[in-house]
Amino acid sequence: MLTVVTSGKAAPGATTSTWSLALTWPRPLVVVDCDPAGGDMAPGFLAGRVTTEHGLLSWSAAARRGVPALAAAALFAEHVVELSERDGVWFLPGFTNTTQGLSFTDEIWERLALALGRCSAAIGRDGLVDAGRLACDRGNWPVLRAADQVLLAVRPSVRSVHAAQDATTKLRHELGDLNNVSALVIGSGPYPAAEVASALQLPLGGALPEDRYAAAVLSDGAAQSLTKPLHRSPLLRSAIRVSRQLAEGCVHPDATTYIGVGEAR
Numbered sequence: 001m002l003t004v005v006t007s008g009k010a011a012p013g014a015t016t017s018t019w020s021l022a023l024t025w026p027r028p029l030v031v032v033d034c035d036p037a038g039g040d041m042a043p044g045f046l047a048g049r050v051t052t053e054h055g056l057l058s059w060s061a062a063a064r065r066g067v068p069a070l071a072a073a074a075l076f077a078e079h080v081v082e083l084s085e086r087d088g089v090w091f092l093p094g095f096t097n098t099t100q101g102l103s104f105t106d107e108i109w110e111r112l113a114l115a116l117g118r119c120s121a122a123i124g125r126d127g128l129v130d131a132g133r134l135a136c137d138r139g140n141w142p143v144l145r146a147a148d149q150v151l152l153a154v155r156p157s158v159r160s161v162h163a164a165q166d167a168t169t170k171l172r173h174e175l176g177d178l179n180n181v182s183a184l185v186i187g188s189g190p191y192p193a194a195e196v197a198s199a200l201q202l203p204l205g206g207a208l209p210e211d212r213y214a215a216a217v218l219s220d221g222a223a224q225s226l227t228k229p230l231h232r233s234p235l236l237r238s239a240i241r242v243s244r245q246l247a248e249g250c251v252h253p254d255a256t257t258y259i260g261v262g263e264a265r
């Protein structure tokens with residue numbers, strides 16, 4: 001199963017949410033930072049812990065044109081970082097800047113999308129991708145097209161919903177329909193999560209709470225307090241439920257509301 005997290009502009013928390021889902025996913029996982037604008041996953045949560053030897057660029061050099069998708073997926077194993085925080089999670093770092101992101105041609109994105117689609121068969125892992133924001137021209141559409149589910153991150157605010165509406169227009173245009181797209185509502189605000197999803201005419205894929213402490217650890221590598229372990233934070237506790245439901249494929253295509261994940265009411 002391949003799950004892709006994306007967003008409109010206004011930084012609703014796509015990267016932070018991707019990490020919280022990664023750390024709670026119920027099956028072995030490969031997490032891939034595919035933000036063409038430059039990946040935030042490594043310099044954020046894993047600040048100082050990832051070298052440039054690992055990542056999308058080194059994988060693409062090894063999994064050259066003509067390498068079958070199954071073999072290309074197997075090659076992920078040689079380019080990932082294993083997480084000490086959680087067994088069973090591999091992380092493939094992304095680009096260090098936009099220039100690197102632009103160096104990926106359509107053909108390489110297609111190759112990556114095919115490999116991600118074969119992850120389960122090749123390495124027995126689900127795939128989880130941070131695709132970054134859909135605000136500008138970008139090359140990673142093949143990865144979004146290959147996804148079994150696309151989560152559109154959005155805050156329960158008018159500003160963020162406007163940005164997400166723009167993103168749904170782009171998603172519909174590029175994917176042909178929104179059948180695999182659902183809303184991931186992040187944090188607290190004046191509107192309940194179900195209402196936000198409904199304003200976007202998307203099913204609610206999940207809701208994650210406002211949790212500044214855990215978010216700072218996941219987005220910026222802030223130091224963890226001994227008295228507040230990350231795994232007991234409200235964010236990760238909610239993420240356990242959301243991950244489980246996503247991994248079970250519980251987003252119903254016709255649902256306007258979905259799963260009780262402690263969303264605001």
Ligand SMILES: Nc1ncnc2c1ncn2[C@@H]1O[C@H](COP(=O)(O)OP(=O)(O)OP(=O)(O)O)[C@@H](O)[C@H]1O
Nearest residue numbers: 011012013014015016133209210211212215216219
């Ligand atoms: N659940 C949350 N509770 C509180 N703060 C959060 C939460 N999720 C994210 N944040 C905060 O929101 C800010 C933006 O988060 P993040 O970088 O994950 O957004 P993004 O959507 O990936 O942005 P970009 O489009 O720039 O990649 C960060 O300061 C992060 O700590």
Ligand SMILES: [Mg+2]
Nearest residue numbers: 014015040132
């Ligand atoms: Mg991000």
